[in-house]
Amino acid sequence: MRQDDLGGAAAPGGSDGADSLFDRRPLAALSALAAIGAAALCFVTGENLPVGLLPQMSASLHVSLSSTGLLVTVYAGVVVLASAPLTHVIQRVPRRLVLSGLLAIFVLGTLGAAAAPSYGWLVAARALTALSQAVFWSVATVTAAGMFRPQARGRVVAGVAAGSSAAIVFGVPAGTWLGQQAGWRVPFFVLSGVGLVCLGGVAFLLPSSKPSESHAAAATSPDVRRYRVLVATTMLAVGGFFTAFTYINPFLHRVSGLAEHDVAPVLVLSGLAGAIGIATAGALYDRRPRAATVIPVALLAASLAGLYAFATAGVVAVIIFVAIDSLAFGGLVIAMQTGVLVVAPRSTDIASAWYSASFNVGIASGPVIGGLVLSGLGLRSTPLIGALLVGAALAVVVRGRLATNDG
8 A cells, every 4th residue: 555545635725634644654554543443343343242142141141032132232322322421521631542441441341241140240341341432433533534634534434444344244253153162251251352452552553642633633624514414314324224134134034035054154245245335435435425425325225125125036136135235334334434524513523422322323223113113014124114214314415415525
């Protein structure tokens, strides 16, 4: 990768971040970006690990599957409630110290979950970990963007999100397999060790500058209205996606007729498609922000509708639509998060915190809406309702003209 790839050309008239860490020490900036991406892998793996281990955790702790499933809901709820208040508290603290402290809490919370003697203890440990994640997503992308020029923000956000994608493609499946072989506590112990390694990397590689010294502390084109549109679009689109994908496993098996042992490979393929969407959207946003914002939302709405329409048309068609769903969702995540850095009306940290809250509202509401559809219209209709929600998000983003002009 050439220095110009992430350094970008200087923007005429205004702060262009020409004295960014990447311009002065490109290897140091790329290493720090990799450390933040690795931390993202830890957080996303930890958040989703219980999903694949529900039966083992339920049996071990002597609680119902539904109660064990609440571990994910409680986690998302804590993130929603804590993101903005906690981010406000740490707003002036150097980011290397903040991210190191968050990873230390993650390690302790994950160890607490691994050693939990009871369900209540496990809920408390998960809540502690969620508190650290609430702040992590508020500062991680802003911190990473501050090390590079503004013209490269889409690719930098994609670099952080690559860790999230790796968690879905490799981290969660690997943790599920390990838990099935050695017991559900072992993956949590292993993950705490990985988190400790990431803690060392962040503490060693990140610059010690204060948040106010970074050009990423303020948006490039602050706009209250467009920021509100971004938040509304995120809640609707994420809620629509999770309305369908929370129940994708039984959908593929019961509706589309895939054998149970074929579902896991399809989900891995879905994760890889999401990674492609992340990489593509990061590069596209830096060149054509309007297209990078609108296309993923439109593609997600169309692909969910296609999944509903062709649910029983054959395995190949279903797999294609599942892959497109994930590709579009990966692109959507990058476009919206990068948009925060462009239109945030005040501090990008606080704006990122509210964005993170809106994202987790979508995560939490999707399964609830899907559950209502399940008991009413049936499993077959979950992607249809998801498509309608994402269609509403498309109407919001087009009407609100969220994306900047492509110039």
